[in-house]
Amino acid sequence: MKASPMPAADGPAAADIILQTEDIGVVYDNGTVALNGVTLDVPTGQLTALLGPSGCGKTTLLKVIAGLVEPNRGVVSVHGKPIAGPGPDRALVFQDFALLPWATVLDNVSFGLRARGVGRKERHDTARHYINEVGLSGFEAKYPHELSGGMRQRAGLARALSVQSDILMMDEPFSAVDEQMRRKLQEDLLELLRVEKKTVIFVTHSIEEAVYLADQVVILTDRPGKISTIVRPDIDREGEVDVIRRQPRYIELVDEIWGSLKLYVD
């Protein structure tokens, strides 16, 4: 966090906090400690990346926030209220897409709305809007197996957007697609988030991805399941999305984070 030119007022302490985790502890049935006292503030309207080596508990933390895993201790609160399981204020994009293979893109994208009892016409209209927004127009009637990995994840993203939750969670969303597609999806996500004002929490094992996308990078380590540092990449994201990767500050930060993570990689 050296040489941060960012004014203190934009820091998490002063910004609006939409989601908080307090002293989260998770122990698996087999005795493995997955998380050990994770306290984290997620600022409204920002991108928070959970970064760390595999086995550091970052996906477990996301699932706790999603309400899918009940922590052994600690509380997750949204807007100051403790959560009890999944809720309409949070939507999730899955690593393996989790699309229904027997349903079309349109039906997959409108799945969340259907579960909420939204009528057929209305949910299809909403779904079409977000299918268009993620760049999948024309593929409404296709089945997941007819789509490439990148397109499947666009469908997963459209499904998460269409329920219009304030918080969008993503579990290694781009790890199952190839490098070129990953870059394209990252750029498209940044473009999309300029339109959709969301709070995003995403899990990644890629330092570059975290620095490129996130306002706040939470680095977790597996000794065991603790936050080691929080870095706020003070990168200018106003211009073209593909310019970001050429900024000296971007390269510097990637190196800095690698330096701190190197200790934990044997």
Place this chain on the structure above:
Amino acid sequence: MSTDHRKPLMRRLLATSPFWSLIFWAGLWELAGQLGWMTLLPPLSGIWSAFLELLSQDAFWDAFAMTARTFLIGLGLSVGVGIPIGILMGISKRADKLLSVWVNIFLSAPITAVIPALMPILGIGDATVIATVVLFAIWVVIIDAQAGVTRVSPSLVEMGRVFGCTNAQIIFRIVIPAALPEIVTGVRLAVVRAVKGVIVGQIVIALIGFGGLFSTYLSMFLMERFWALILVVFALAFTIIGLVEALERRISFYAQAR
């Protein structure tokens, strides 16, 4: 083989070895019958005319109706009861612990041995045959439905929970459709077993349906009719199984895409 589809149907049929195999053995059968090699084996041509006679007999159609009735009721019960039990065992560990031992015992047990015990309880009639069909068919339905449910991707279920599905919605909109290919396989295997069950049940009871006809023809040495009936039963079994396999191919089109 790649040019096969361009040949006319007859040429393709002639090119298949089962066709020639059938012709060869049918010819041998006819020859053996005509030359009287075995007194209990009439020539195929005689069996064919016996078959045409059978079709004009009320006893045959009564037996046919009884077989169809007990088969359909028994299969319906196996599928209608077996699928929910299998799904329950896939979802609930407790139900699995309670039932899986018994399902596995009955799956491989020689059911035929149980039929004589059923007769005093259920009487000599439809009920015993239906029970036999169920005992033959239900276990594989349960096992396959359970396997299908336990193989559903956990992330699909998590997806349902994240988007606010109730447990019932998760079961009906995610788990059951995802387990459908396995469920359909179980039903196909159940059809094969039910065909065996309905015949074995009647034969062991030996007084009703095709079983009654078989024992009547045998005791009266009506060998043409006996063999005609056997071929009818074979043909029925193959037709039903063929239909179910065709149906399964249409339903499980998305199984590979999972």
